[in-house]
Amino acid sequence: MAIKEALRRILTLFCVVAAVWCAVTPQPIVYVRHMPLSELIPSQYGDKERIALITAAKDGKLTPEQSDQAWRLVRAKHDLEMVRPDQWREVVNQVTSSEGGSIYIPRKNMPEYPYRSFQLVSIPNGTVMMVDLLDSSEAFNRAPASMVYPTRVISLFWLLGAILLYIMLPWPPKPTDNVYGYKRMNSIILPDWLGFGLAAFFTALPMMVISCDSNFTGTMQEVPWSRITAWSMLGILPGLSIIVVAWVYSCTYIKLTEKQVEFASPTGMQKLDYEQITSIEPHEFTSPVWLKRASLVLMYGSIFTMSAIYIMLCQKHPGATITLKNGLTKTFILEYLPRYDEMLKQLQSKSQCELKGFKL
Numbered sequence: 590m591a592i593k594e595a596l597r598r599i600l601t602l603f604c605v606v607a608a609v610w611c612a613v614t615p616q617p618i619v620y621v622r623h624m625p626l627s628e629l630i631p632s633q634y635g636d637k638e639r640i641a642l643i644t645a646a647k648d649g650k651l652t653p654e655q656s657d658q659a660w661r662l663v664r665a666k667h668d669l670e671m672v673r674p675d676q677w678r679e680v681v682n683q684v685t686s687s688e689g690g691s692i693y694i695p696r697k698n699m700p701e702y703p704y705r706s707f708q709l710v711s712i713p714n715g716t717v718m719m720v721d722l723l724d725s726s727e728a729f730n731r732a733p734a735s736m737v738y739p740t741r742v743i744s745l746f747w748l749l750g751a752i753l754l755y756i757m758l759p760w761p762p763k764p765t766d767n768v769y770g771y772k773r774m775n776s777i778i779l780p781d782w783l784g785f786g787l788a789a790f791f792t793a794l795p796m797m798v799i800s801c802d803s804n805f806t807g808t809m810q811e812v813p814w815s816r817i818t819a820w821s822m823l824g825i826l827p828g829l830s831i832i833v834v835a836w837v838y839s840c841t842y843i844k845l846t847e848k849q850v851e852f853a854s855p856t857g858m859q860k861l862d863y864e865q866i867t868s869i870e871p872h873e874f875t876s877p878v879w880l881k882r883a884s885l886v887l888m889y890g891s892i893f894t895m896s897a898i899y900i901m902l903c904q905k906h907p908g909a910t911i912t913l914k915n916g917l918t919k920t921f922i923l924e925y926l927p928r929y930d931e932m933l934k935q936l937q938s939k940s941q942c943e944l945k946g947f948k949l
Contacts, residue, residue: 604751609789611744620721622691631666669711676700693732769932770842780835787828863940870945872910876902
């Protein structure tokens with residue numbers, strides 16, 4: 590049962606994280622538009638010849654001599670990157686056929702050349718393209734969201750898979766008259782999805798920070814994905830801790846059958862015959878030493894937070910000890926277990942044992 594409950598949470602968490610990852614991971618967008626020659630000719634105040642040259646370029650009435658003069662001025666003013674026409678033919682066709690003479694293209698679909706944040710690309714046939722590597726905020730505002738986040742549709746299927754896996758995997762028995770366990774909604778389901786939500790948020794946070802950068806394209810290239818993943822995994826520790834608590838609660842219950850009592854816990858199932866039980870008495874639990882030390886190492890934050898967690902782990906928790914006829918004992922925790930007083934009464938009635946130290 591403990592393995593099934595762990596599998597339920599591992600698979601669900603994987604699907605939730607995958608859904609968020611697909612939803613928030615952007616891809617670099619390149620904005621490409623055709624630059625008319627009239628916009629590239631540097632203007633000069635009071636130069637009538639220059640004004641006439643720009644006007645002729647706008648009207649498409651340049652003579653061969655004016656065209657040579659215009660291109661000399663353009664090359665002297667602008668840093669043009671010469672590229673191969675065959676590599677850029679498809680991009681040029683898309684730009685010329687689009688409305689407004691501009692398109693958005695995923696960077697992976699662009700011809701390879703030394704990208705800068707802004708660059709003028711010159712093709713030997715006289716075409717000049719302006720290539721701009723948009724940052725994420727500008728791309729989000731100007732480019733279609735389906736292009737900036739191409740995997741966002743897939744995230745819906747991941748999320749649906751997470752919900753189906755969580756619901757369809759076999760569940761432990763519900764608390765009934767003879768089954769005493771934690772309430773599913775308050776103690777298991779709500780903490781589970783709170784943990785999934787926190788894990789998803791801290792997984793998405795590094796991607797959100799990068800996508801809000803002024804030049805996220807460069808940042809995405811500079812920051813290794815391993816480092817982003819490491820920060821994400823470190824951030825989901827609070828969510829994982831809540832999920833682990835919910836897993837412990839889901840695996841912990843006591844079932845009273847006709848002839849024996851069953852103690853289910855994350856470590857397995859133990860069954861005791863009623864006739865073996867001689868007495869039940871109070872017992873106090875404390876967290877193991879290794880957990881206290883691990884909390885100081887793994888919990889990051891203020892000194893106050895770490896101290897509060899350590900003090901909480903040092904507190905004692907109420908439980909019970911069952912003594913058997915052969916002298917062996919069985920201890921189990923009662924803290925936060927609903928209706929534990931009813932369970933003790935029923936267990937004492939079925940086993941005819943002695944109930945010591947409990948005020949029921």
